[in-house]
Amino acid sequence: MSSTRQIGRVKAVLFDFDGTLSTLRAGWEETMAPFFKEAISGSYSITPEESALLEQEIEDYIDQSTGIQTIFQMRWLAEKVKEKGWNVEILGEWDYKAEYNRRLLLKVEERVRGLRDGLYDPTDFLIKGSESLLEELHKEGIPMYIASGTDHPDVVNEAEVLGVKSYFKEIAGAPVGRADCSKEKVIQELLSQQDFRKEGLAVIGDGKVEIRLAKENGAAAFGLASDEIEREGINPIKQQRLEAAGADRIAGDFTDIAQWLEWLGISRRAE
Template sequence: MDRQQKGQVQAVLFDFDGTLSTLRSGWEETMAPLFKEMIAGSRQLSVEEEAELEREIDAYIDQSTGIQTIFQMRWLEQRVREQGWNPHVLSDWEYKAEYNNRLLLKVNERIADLREGKLAPSGFLIRGSVELLEALHSRGIPMYIASGTDHPDVVNEAEVLGVRNYFASIAGAPPGRADCSKEKVIADLLAQPDFGGEGLAVIGDGKVEIRLAKENGALALGLASDENAREGLNPVKVNRLQAAGADQIAGDFSDLNMWLKWLGL
């Protein structure tokens, strides 16, 4: 913690969901019931079995936050097979399709309301997001998005929230492929001749991007966002980001001067 940036950063990589956008807020409440339903099948669980299964699912979702969805569905497929309660086992991609269908019911309603002007983008952006993006843009700092959400969805959601044009590129999960976009984007940025690891800052709310930043010598800034309030600290995320080794942690971007100082600007 408390690493100080040596000189100004040369580029900033953002996670998207939970870091800038709250359009998908509540995804855990979609994933957990799906996992429980698929693992249990038609079995009538005892109180003890149900409690233990829910604890296992919650723990897995917490520790896997930030990875590509398909890898979470691979875990589900494996657990359905191992548990043996549900004889009807789907493939990881079939589980992902079902999860996306359920999640997007809510997300697409929000997007439609945004497009029709019934809702404002500010209602789905972490507090201070646009001000930080504008400050970085005005200073000529290139910005990127890397996300475990499907690429077309990330691009569409960045557009509907009015932030797409701030980014030099957006990399989401390739549809139908299990490439890990976050690793690739960070590796590609580090390979550019204009800056080394110390010139790159990674900002995210999940341990995956924080771990990758630390492994590659980049500045790791944790965003422990309360996605419902869109401001303030979420203690669960604080613990997760501390464990991942974040250099600094905040709950939102409202203190612009603090963020610029962290970035050496």
């Protein structure tokens, strides 16, 4: 927890998806990093020193860009390929995104198929306590939204197979083939609605992008420093990132429902 800010009763909640509610895409960094290195180095005989420096540069970029739309990460890759000049094959950002998505989805689609076929349970890929919090907010009549940098059809599909789609008034992923900032768009649209004020909006996410947007727009910013492997507990790297972004509160999961409801200004009803 990074402050003791009180927001009053929440009027709407905006969730990030990957790493905040869903772990279906856990491990995306392990797909992106080698892909970036392969695309940048090409067939060039990279020295051990150059390799180590490149790997560190890629790691640093992935860390600081977590949460942004994938196409912007691919734009960085395209520029880096040109800058290094090691790979004679230079693709466009959308071509890089298509190949990255192809590699990532090999893992994600296996998990989605397993969910549809009953081999996995949705709780295997949800941050612990998330279903309970969503149910509590639903009972309270709090409108909920998802904003994600993942392609819109994929976010909708993954929310459906995880059994949480029905909780949300709107799900907004990245527009396919367009470099729009869906998170900023959804937040701005919420703030423009006449029937609720910006001080009633809470944003919950594991990346600095949504925390920054919340702070810039006067909303309460709750960081979810999730361990995507265990699905509970604090990830210290995410915690540091979220603290630096100015999160009002930080937790590792949603298991302490009473604490979350208190943060959101909701008095739990007597049973």
